[in-house]
Amino acid sequence: MTESLLRLEAVQASYGQSRILFDVSLTVGPGEMVGLLGRNGMGKTTTVRAVTGQLPTLGGDIIFKGRSIRSTPSHLLGRMGIGLVPEGRRIFPNLTVRENLVAAAANRSGRPDPWTLERVLALFPRLGERLGNWGSQLSGGEQQMLAVGRALMINPDLLILDEATEGLAPIVRDVIWSALRQLKSEGLSILVIDRNLRQMMEVGDRHHIIEKGRTVWSGPSQAFLSEPSLKGRYLSV
Numbered sequence: 001m002t003e004s005l006l007r008l009e010a011v012q013a014s015y016g017q018s019r020i021l022f023d024v025s026l027t028v029g030p031g032e033m034v035g036l037l038g039r040n041g042m043g044k045t046t047t048v049r050a051v052t053g054q055l056p057t058l059g060g061d062i063i064f065k066g067r068s069i070r071s072t073p074s075h076l077l078g079r080m081g082i083g084l085v086p087e088g089r090r091i092f093p094n095l096t097v098r099e100n101l102v103a104a105a106a107n108r109s110g111r112p113d114p115w116t117l118e119r120v121l122a123l124f125p126r127l128g129e130r131l132g133n134w135g136s137q138l139s140g141g142e143q144q145m146l147a148v149g150r151a152l153m154i155n156p157d158l159l160i161l162d163e164a165t166e167g168l169a170p171i172v173r174d175v176i177w178s179a180l181r182q183l184k185s186e187g188l189s190i191l192v193i194d195r196n197l198r199q200m201m202e203v204g205d206r207h208h209i210i211e212k213g214r215t216v217w218s219g220p221s222q223a224f225l226s227e228p229s230l231k232g233r234y235l236s237v
């Protein structure tokens with residue numbers, strides 16, 4: 001089997017005294033799109049925070065490109081190749097769309113065809129119409145396009161999206177999902193949290209379900225779809 005790009009091995013993490021992650025294991029292979037599923041409050045965002053160095057882990061290990069990143073601070077992970085679209089988007093409100101994008105730009109690995117402002121605008125033409133607007137002036141959908149574009153501008157090897165389309169109108173969701181489909185077809189590795197199961201199963205290759213801080217199921221889209229009880233057991237509210 002090909003070596004995973006990202007591998008979590010029995011990761012544990014807490015907020016203060018409250019243990020949230022007990023045993024989270026997952027993998028993302030090169031060029032794969034992997035979904036992180038689970039009901040509200042089960043630990044998906046906490047897992048993303050552990051991977052992206054925003055929350056220390058108490059046990060287990062996180063391996064990225066063959067190296068442990070368990071103790072790597074957040075600001076270095078971008079340089080190592082992890083691009084994050086965080087929950088809430090965290091667009092810089094006082095920078096323009098152009099400034100938000102170029103502030104993050106880096107082509108660490110000297111790629112022949114790096115992400116540039118032009119390529120991001122080709123992926124999201126709407127941002128081209130808003131280049132001079134402040135981050136604070138954007139709609140939720142435009143902010144999410146900008147958050148994805150900003151993450152791409154660091155030329156990541158792995159893109160992580162926490163709530164890819166949360167709170168967005170159906171038409172904007174489709175824009176984001178078609179961008180994700182395109183990124184996947186170009187070979188980018190993606191770890192995604194989203195409530196839209198249909199798109200997750202159509203575009204995603206494999207998925208991990210988290211329940212109360214533990215990985216309780218892992219498998220490809222087809223296996224998920226052929227086991228309808230999973231949805232009732234782990235995802236319905």
Ligand SMILES: Nc1ncnc2c1ncn2[C@@H]1O[C@H](COP(=O)(O)OP(=O)(O)OP(=O)(O)O)[C@@H](O)[C@H]1O
Nearest residue numbers: 015016018020038039040041042043044045046047
């Ligand atoms: N900063 C925090 N301090 C303390 N507890 C927190 C904090 N953030 C989250 N939690 C708790 O950790 C648990 C897991 O939350 P997490 O955000 O990881 O869930 P989630 O699976 O991403 O769900 P959601 O879809 O609601 O974001 C929840 O019980 C939540 O209340």
